[in-house]
Amino acid sequence: xxxxxxxxxxxxxxxxxxxxxxxxxxxxxxxxxxxxxxxxxxxxxxxxxxxxxxxxxxxxxxxxxxxxxxxxxxxxxxxxxxxxxxxxxxxxxxxxxxxxxxxxxxxxxxxxxxxxxxxxxxxxxxxxxxxxxxxxxxxxxxxxxxxxxxxxxxxxxxxxxxxxxxxxxxxxxxxxxxxxxxxxxxxxxxxxxxxxxxxxxxxxxxxxxxxxxxxxxxxxxxxxxxxxxxxxxxxxxxxx
Amino acid sequence: xxxxxxxxxxxxxxxxxxxxxxxxxxxxxxxxxxxxxxxxxxxxxxxxxxxxxxxxxxxxxxxxxxxxxxxxxxxxxxxxxxxxxxxxxxxxxxxxxxxxxxxxxxxxxxxxxxxxxxxxxxxxxxxxxxxxxxxxxxxxxxxxxxxxxxxxxxxxxxxxxxxxxxxxxxxxxxxxxxxxxxxxxxxxxxxxxxxxxxxxxxxxxxxxxxxxxxxxxxxxxxxxxxxxxxxxxxxxxxxx
DNA sequence: CTATATCACTTGTCTAGACATCTTGTCAAT
DNA sequence: ATTGACAAGATGTCTAGACAAGTGATATAG
Numbered sequence: 001x002x003x004x005x006x007x008x009x010x011x012x013x014x015x016x017x018x019x020x021x022x023x024x025x026x027x028x029x030x031x032x033x034x035x036x037x038x039x040x041x042x043x044x045x046x047x048x049x050x051x052x053x054x055x056x057x058x059x060x061x062x063x064x065x066x067x068x069x070x071x072x073x074x075x076x077x078x079x080x081x082x083x084x085x086x087x088x089x090x091x092x093x094x095x096x097x098x099x100x101x102x103x104x105x106x107x108x109x110x111x112x113x114x115x116x117x118x119x120x121x122x123x124x125x126x127x128x129x130x131x132x133x134x135x136x137x138x139x140x141x142x143x144x145x146x147x148x149x150x151x152x153x154x155x156x157x158x159x160x161x162x163x164x165x166x167x168x169x170x171x172x173x174x175x176x177x178x179x180x181x182x183x184x185x186x187x188x189x190x191x192x193x194x195x196x197x198x199x200x201x202x203x204x205x206x207x208x209x210x211x212x213x214x215x216x217x218x219x220x221x222x223x224x225x226x227x228x229x230x231x232x233x234x235x236x237x238x239x240x
Numbered sequence: 241x242x243x244x245x246x247x248x249x250x251x252x253x254x255x256x257x258x259x260x261x262x263x264x265x266x267x268x269x270x271x272x273x274x275x276x277x278x279x280x281x282x283x284x285x286x287x288x289x290x291x292x293x294x295x296x297x298x299x300x301x302x303x304x305x306x307x308x309x310x311x312x313x314x315x316x317x318x319x320x321x322x323x324x325x326x327x328x329x330x331x332x333x334x335x336x337x338x339x340x341x342x343x344x345x346x347x348x349x350x351x352x353x354x355x356x357x358x359x360x361x362x363x364x365x366x367x368x369x370x371x372x373x374x375x376x377x378x379x380x381x382x383x384x385x386x387x388x389x390x391x392x393x394x395x396x397x398x399x400x401x402x403x404x405x406x407x408x409x410x411x412x413x414x415x416x417x418x419x420x421x422x423x424x425x426x427x428x429x430x431x432x433x434x435x436x437x438x439x440x441x442x443x444x445x446x447x448x449x450x451x452x453x454x455x456x457x458x459x460x461x462x463x464x465x466x467x468x469x470x471x472x473x474x475x476x477x478x479x480x
Numbered sequence: 481c482t483a484t485a486t487c488a489c490t491t492g493t494c495t496a497g498a499c500a501t502c503t504t505g506t507c508a509a510t
Numbered sequence: 511a512t513t514g515a516c517a518a519g520a521t522g523t524c525t526a527g528a529c530a531a532g533t534g535a536t537a538t539a540g
Contacts, residue, residue, distance in 0.1 A: 116309040
């Protein structure tokens with residue numbers, strides 16, 4: 001059961017998406033929200049702050065909360081959203097080919113040192129997948145999942161959605177991730193699976209995902225065809 | 241004069257950076273923070289939430305707030321931070337060559353349509369700059385600044401720091417930005433200024449920056465040498 | 481007509497307290 | 511030794527109210 005401020009957040013978000021509150025117009029004032037939903041002001045403010053953080057509104061002191069341009073869930077990377085969730089949201093025809101599946105492999109730590117990983121080479125399940133979009137191979141995902149957290153990962157989970165398996169089947173609480181995007185020359189493996197010419201570049205997204213108890217458990221290297229790669233970000237200014 | 245929660249946020253952040261609170265240890269509990277700083281609990285919670293959002297800590301219910309791995313201010317893109325601020329923070333030798341400066345140019349809107357810009361081609365000041373790092377050209381920045389907001393932009397501001405000019409001289413309040421990262425073939429202009437071979441790729445970051453009153457005013461196209469490009473991101477999971 | 485003061489309404493911040501829920505350790509009953 | 515009840519302490523959520531400060535319209539004095 002979600003809490004009040006989350007419910008109000010969802011309600012306002014929906015109404016923005018459905019243009020009940022249109023771009024450039026103001027939401028009801030905080031006092032009006034209190035009457036509308038029967039809540040205290042701080043509860044409404046929590047919902048508004050979350051909307052501002054997510055890029056839906058801009059709060060303007062003395063005036064109100066104005067709806068601004070926002071584009072969430074752009075393909076293929078944005079926040080922590082699983083590939084399957086994105087594909088569903090965007091109604092894209094997607095396929096998922098597992099071409100590597102090994103257990104009891106040591107984690108290739110050197111690949112993630114730049115993300116602040118200082119672990120020993122703990123045993124992981126290593127998964128290699130190619131993502132097809134409209135029948136075309138666009139992304140290679142290499143996942144390494146700690147066996148200490150997920151001991152017996154079924155291959156079927158990799159063929160469907162790892163996140164659904166982690167969250168719904170195992171009840172794991174995925175909390176946050178650190179990501180790094182670089183551009184690197186395509187390897188022979190990239191060329192073979194992504195159908196690339198020699199000398200091509202790929203966009204590489206390396207990420208470490210952690211649970212709610214702050215233990216990192218999933219390490220991913222995602223290699224994208226350069227011409228299909230696109231990353232969108234919304235950021236607020238922090239005073240230096 | 242900053243407010244209490246911001247002061248406590250800064251104090252805790254400093255103490256994490258200086259390892260008064262070390263990685264993997266817990267901060268004082270919320271009730272202890274009340275006593276330590278002489279504040280109410282919600283005020284301390286606001287500071288903690290901000291730290292969690294920024295990737296400094298992970299809050300764990302029933303236990304406390306644990307310090308996690310964080311790397312802010314990584315080069316060259318992360319949040320809305322100006323180039324000069326980054327260079328200063330990272331103590332990098334940097335140079336800044338303005339090779340284009342025009343006023344009353346129409347904004348090239350088609351370049352920013354994917355970021356949700358639906359403006360007419362309003363008059364802007366167009367600036368082209370090359371960023372040298374350790375004497376090597378790594379980035380081309382093309383800025384378009386609305387003349388309706390900044391009528392008389394001095395060329396000297398472009399040679400130093402645009403952000404310092406906007407915020408300190410003009411008193412503009414920069415609030416948020418939307419960014420998009422793609423990979424594109426290098427143009428002849430890229431090749432000439434970044435010293436690239438034919439057929440090279442560049443990482444392109446296009447962004448629209450808005451003020452606190454939600455008016456977009458700065459449009460930037462930033463073109464990076466592929467081998468030097470690196471983007472880091474911290475994101476929290478939102479339940480779908 | 482102009483400048484200024486005022487007022488209503490807005491968001492920003494903070495307080496003190498309440499109750500819920502989760503974690504962990506302790507202690508007693510089995 | 512294992513289990514279960516309990517309590518202490520932690521975070522999560524919400525309330526009702528207070529004061530500060532920015533915005534904009536209106537009324538007023540010059």
